[in-house]
Amino acid sequence: MLERLNQAMEHIERHLDRSVDVAELARIAVTSEYHFRRLFAALAGIPLSEYVRRRRLTVAGAEVLAGERTLLDVAVRWGYGSTEAFARAFKAVHGVGPGEARRTGAALSAQPRLSFRLTIEGSNSMRYRIVQKDTFRLAGRKARVPLVHEGMNPAIVAFVKSIEPATRERIEALSDQEPAGIVNVSDGLAGNRAEGTELDYWYGAVTAAEVPGDLDVLPVSAGAWAVFETSGPFPEAVQHLWRDVFTQWFPANPYRSRPGPEISRTRISADGAHADAQLWIPVEPAS
Template sequence: MLERLNQALDRIEEHLAADAGGDLDPAELARIAATSEYHFRRLFSALAGMPLSEYVRRRRLTVAGAEVLAGERTLLEIAVRHGYGSGEAFARAFRAVHGVGPGEARRTGAALNAQPRMSFRLVVEGNSSMRYRIVEKADLRVVGRKARVPLVHEGENPAIAAHIRSLGQETIARLARLSDQEPAGIVSAVVHLTDSREEGAELDYWHAVVSDAEVPGEFDVLDVPAGSWAVFENEGPLPEAVQYLWRDIFTQWFPSNPYAIRPGPEIMRLDPSEDWKTARAELWIPVEHRTA
């Protein structure tokens, strides 16, 4: 799959090099990568650390910046070539990336910011393997309390910690008694609101259980359709082991296995040690077979 992803990146460069203008269709890139547009966007964000749209924008304005400094085309010609409807719109986008307007950049030869062309490759580190299983589940319900929080890649997420503290032990105990199926006990469920996996991107975090029981009115409910789940296990120091597991799934497991992520929450069951320094983690990711 990595080869197909790189072919999609090649298509982006071909589009930027042509005098086509306009936006690049993400569905076309997904077809080249032999996957759905939804999975392609999510996988790209996880691998690249930015949304597909942001990468294309940065590459577009990197190419445009080189053309501005070269001086072979007028600024309006460059704007139209790269899909901007007016010189003003181009100037705003140019300044947002480069910190200077195109006219001033051409007059002064200012230093510009460049987004390098990306390519994906598989890096094998150590000799560890990823433990996983595929589970088929009927419709399920995530029951608990949710909060809108920013994504944090490393270290404690203060917003999540504050949300859990706000629930109180009595509420968490009542919630735990509702658990009646796998993944058992108190879990965390993450619902990504955009394709972005950048630091700071907003998501819905649920402190919850998976349950078919009658739900008291004090709790929120998230209905999840039936489907396949890839269940990963890991053990190590907190919070690094959990955060690295998430990273490795998207950067190593998905590119080398015939599955694509499908819409749904990513559910984590955590069994911490008494001192909370280490934990055993079980991460449930909604998946479907990738079409060839």
């Protein structure tokens, strides 16, 4: 898998001056477009589109400083229809416009080429099971919140506190299958896992029952789920498990993620310091 990802990175470098064909990158990596985007973001820490943009403007920056082409020629070569559009994008990355950079020889930012290498990080085995589930409903309350990789998410904390205790009890009473009880769900990430990316957060329950009309409902299709368990400090243990699934487990196993909500069943100790959790990720065979 790592070799194929590096082949995809090489393909990006050879085609930086044209639109990125994600379908072709996924074909090189022998995976789906959906999984390629999510795996790249998890491993690289930035979305694929942002990486490509930074790489283009890194190479364009060198051409700007070289002074051998007009700024319009450089802009057109790297896919910008005008010097104004190029200047805006250039300044967003380098902190200075291309004209000023050329006149003053300003220091520019550089996005290094990415390559993926095996490091000894998986010394602890990851226990998992594959569960086939029929269609079900996720019922509860949802809110649009920003993604937070480390520490408590203030938006989620405030949202959960806003749900009346009686409503929480009604939601929990709907649970009639695994994962049991109240679950926390992330949906609508659209392949982007950068810090601050918005997602749909659900405080809900997994059910096959009819759902009261005043609750939010998300129909979930049948399919396979990879189920992981962890126990440790809260919220770090849960967040690190989420990270490790995408950066360690997927590259080492013959599965890829498929569209669907990611479900966490978390039980927190009375003092709020420790959690026992399950993480349910929708998957499909990689080939």
